[in-house]
Amino acid sequence: MARNTQTALVYRQRIPTRVTHWLWAMCLFFLLLSGLQIFMARPDLYIGQQSGFTFDNSVLSIDATQQGDGTLAGYVDLFGHRFDTTGWLGVVNTDQGPTPRSFPTWATIPSFRDLGTGRVVHFFFAWTLAGTLFAWFLFSLFNGHLRKDLLPRPHDLRALPRDVWNHLRLRFEHRREYNVLQKLSYFSVLFVALPLMFATGLTMSPGVNSLAPWMLDLFGGRQTARTIHFAVMLALVLFFVVHVAMVVLAGPFNEMRSMITGWYRAEPRSADAEV
Template identity: 60%
Template sequence: MESVVVSQSTVGPDTAAPKDATLIYRQSRWTRLTHWLWAISLFFMLLSGLQIFNARPQLYIGKESGFAYNNTIFAIGAENTANGPRGYTEIFGKRFDTTGVLGWSGPAGRETSRAFPSWATIPSYYDLGTARVVHFFFAWILTTTLVVWLVASLINGHLRRDLAPRIDDLRRLPRDITDHARLKFHHRREYNTLQKIAYGGVMFVLLPLMIITGLAMSPSMNAV
């Protein structure tokens, strides 16, 4: 981490920092760069992923799926009613009216049947091919920068020094949970136990799982 001296008084380039200056620790430039790339990639992956989901807005449970099976656990769609077309979201057989947001949305007089509205997808119009191109482009950016960050963090000791929970961290876990529940935060240079667990869970569980499951959509991977 880098340290930055901040003070309310003006400090010139040739002036030493005052004794009452506040010392603020922040991440290195490389860490900030990779994290911003991840944030941008996840943004485009989310919106293009919603467009891909619009192609068939249903989730199933079991090894088989299709029109001949009745194992849908989540679905977004539209239906004709006495009051006109209505959008709905169905979860485990329970149907909710979501007209205007999910299932049936659009400008007044030009509504269309689509799972997620145009303002929440990339591209805004229905184009599965473009959505897949955008999705996989940013997925590879995410994957590449994640691997580079992991290798660099192993080399410079960032993982061992800042992220790996220690015995003392686990002992402080109940207190950290209590302090966070009471909105009592301790701002220190090192990560607290909950931060380490959350960081590790995202970096080494959720992101790799998202990448591996996402590769199932790639014809070059699932054709093997």
């Protein structure tokens, strides 16, 4: 059957959705770079209640070592396996030459070592993100965006194999509504990843530990919570990379127009329903 190629501009993204989308993007950018600044103070991840030289519970370490010829080499230890990461992690190139440093200067806020400023920036944007997420939830609950656009329904799940196959072939349908992969990914970020980031971040706070010690038991200790926090951050970075790639492949002008003005050029509904 020949596909109907007629398209029409539809109002797809409401103002609260667009505003919170860009606020999330800004917050997550600053949270990532300030978080890496904080991580440099102790570039190690552990599983368990405690950490230190007497415990063998490290899952990741970023460090530098001096080689026999006097040069510095950066490395990452991951689950007992060591990888040479000179120039990227552990030892990076600066104006002073190879320098022991967990991350490149462009990957942290501020670019120089300053744990205090990194924490101030991180906490500010963490609470900004939390407020934005709460405001988005209220708007989406009352205007129907959450129910109509994000909650996967049985017919969405039945279409999952087809949508996966279409994405693998780089065939993208410009629907009025989100496809099932978008619904699943956005739902996972908004209702799983971000709440988990907040919960593990709070678990690392001694003040919160005194008020809610049960959170330490929930996440298996502060060190485990820190490791989960870092792992979720990596998952969000991966989501961002895939998200941007999908925007580029599906038609960046149409996708960006939708998230800036709200208007989206979509296929007829009959085309959406084709198998």
